[in-house]
Amino acid sequence: MIATLIRTIFADPWPFWAGGIIIGLLVPLLYYFYNTALGVSTGYGNLVKMILPSRHLKWIKSKFPETWSWRVYFIIGIILGGFVSSALAGNLGLTSEMGSFTTNVQWPPLLTAIYFFGGGLLLGLGARIAGGCTSGHSIHGIANLHVSSILVTALFVIGGIIAANLVRFALLGGAW
Amino acid sequence: MNKKIGILGFGIIFGFALSRAGASDFDLILGMFLGADYTLVGVIGTAIVTGFIGMQFLKKFKNSTISGEPIKISYKELKPWSLLGAGIFGIGWGISGACPGTVLAQLGEGKILGLSTFLGMIVGTYIYALLKEKYEDI
DSSP states (O other), X not given: OHHHHHHHHHTSOOOHHHHHHHHHHHHHHHHHHHSOOXXXXXXXXXXXXXXXXXXXXXXXXXXXXXXXXXXXXXXXXXXHHHHHHHHHTTOOSOBOOBHHHHHHOOOOHHHHHHHHHHHXXXXXXXXXXXXXXXXXXXXXXXXXXXXXXXXXXXXXXXHHXXXXXXXXXXXXXXXX | OHHXXXXXHHHHHHHHHHHHHTTTOHHHHHHHHTTSOXXXXXXXXXXXXXXXXXXXXXXXXXXXXXXXXXXXXXXXOOOTTHHHHHHHHHHHHHHHSOOXXXXXXXXXXXXXXXXXHHHHHHHXXXXXXXXXXXXXXX
């Protein structure tokens, strides 16, 4: 009985609503405890300040006075959470796989790495111009009925649909 | 200091939930955009509804933080280029099968290509900082 419960929570994939409820509760909880909005992508500015020559840039100076702000701790926490999830599910260890991309696309590793780097670059740049990402706009913003977040999310989805279809037909051979 | 430790804890819960819900799975993200798998639509939809109900509850019964401060909800204004930025973000989301939160969960799960996406995000943010130097309203 207890073993089954532990298995259900820690090893089997969750039903969609379980993850949704926990993620959604973070919105009021972060306001209640820290008066702060759920959001991840702004913290990448802290990482820029840490590892790239950027301390002279106006945006970095004004938005990120504290390099190791709470946003960095949120980022570290999410990484640890992914690690704990994998460890408890018994999937610990490094993998070079990335779902159907690496099963269908036989590129040299460097090219594959550049592909994902390019995707990340668009995510980082786009999130800053849009003023947030999936957590800040699509979850926090829409949960607070913010019109800007609803519009931004609509564009996230349109961009995602276009890119996913291009990837499917140009790289994955149309199979899904 | 306390806030940072607490936020670290919430981050662990967030990363764990993202990973368990399948949000760090390339195929589920692509499947969502291809209309082939609605798992993550369900996750995001449930999160929005839960967040909405939680915020209403918080406003009605307390309307202040645990330490008694009035709650200040952050509103992200639409800037002139916001929607273009959102389109760029969406394309990156569809290409990499990740977003700024889920890529961190991928790192924790040991997905090496997630590191590529992660480094790309840092550089993308850096490019924004460089652009911002020249273009005030971006």
